[in-house]
Amino acid sequence: MGDWVRIIHPETGGTASVHQGALSHLYASGWQLQAAPDAPQPPVPAPAPVPADVHDTAVSDLSEES
Amino acid sequence: MTAPPISASARYIPESVTHFYFVAAIASYLSPTRAELNAGTDLTPEIHTVGDWAITSAAIPTPDLSTLFDATIPGKIQMGTTTITMYADSTSTDARTLLPRGTTGYIVKFPEGDVTGRKMDVFPVKVGSQAKPTVLGSPSDITFAFYVTKTPAENVAVP
Numbered sequence: 001m002g003d004w005v006r007i008i009h010p011e012t013g014g015t016a017s018v019h020q021g022a023l024s025h026l027y028a029s030g031w032q033l034q035a036a037p038d039a040p041q042p043p044v045p046a047p048a049p050v051p052a053d054v055h056d057t058a059v060s061d062l063s064e065e066s
Numbered sequence: 067m068t069a070p071p072i073s074a075s076a077r078y079i080p081e082s083v084t085h086f087y088f089v090a091a092i093a094s095y096l097s098p099t100r101a102e103l104n105a106g107t108d109l110t111p112e113i114h115t116v117g118d119w120a121i122t123s124a125a126i127p128t129p130d131l132s133t134l135f136d137a138t139i140p141g142k143i144q145m146g147t148t149t150i151t152m153y154a155d156s157t158s159t160d161a162r163t164l165l166p167r168g169t170t171g172y173i174v175k176f177p178e179g180d181v182t183g184r185k186m187d188v189f190p191v192k193v194g195s196q197a198k199p200t201v202l203g204s205p206s207d208i209t210f211a212f213y214v215t216k217t218p219a220e221n222v223a224v225p
Contacts, residue, residue, distance in 0.1 A: 007090065009091065009102075009105045010088075011101050011104075011105065012091070012093070012099065012101045012102050012105055013093075014090070014092065014102060014105065015091060016090035016170075016171065017170070018089040018090060018169065019163075019166045019168075019169060020083030020164055021162075021163040021164075021166060022164045022165070022166070022169070024088060024163070025107055025163065025164040026107070028107075029089065029104070029105050029106060029107055030104075030105055031105065035089060054079075
């Protein structure tokens, strides 16, 4: 059953369940894939760790100005 | 004085006039909107033959003891042959991809074309099969069998 997807038509608001193979036909009529609300979201990349020496440099710069 | 004749019809043959659409979704199939029809797919250019898509009623006999005549009353609404046969593509990219078995939606028949004010029939359907007969010497085609899942909307004005 994984070959079936939900589509939505932005103009009519209509939704339907169709086979993935039909998408090329339906795109021509303006249909779009509907994002499933419970679909797993792509993982958000963790922020890059800040090197310790960068923080130390900033502090030392401030101390030099004062 | 005799009864006046019915008004004369402008007669036609279905080729180049009648259209069949497949529409994936219609909010109220008893009165589709123009936008919903435009979101459909016009199957007409690939159609080879079609079933009659007749909306009929069975005759229920109601015999009684007082007469030899078997009177009948209208019974349940039934469908005639609900098939559409379309040409097959040599690379297999044809209506099979749009209408695999199990697909639900609506077949809209425009006997006199998709013209505002004329009449159309709307059939809620589910695709039952895709028969691929091999007939030597003839263009290969696919016969799609549709099962009508709810009472069709008959003679709806085209929006």
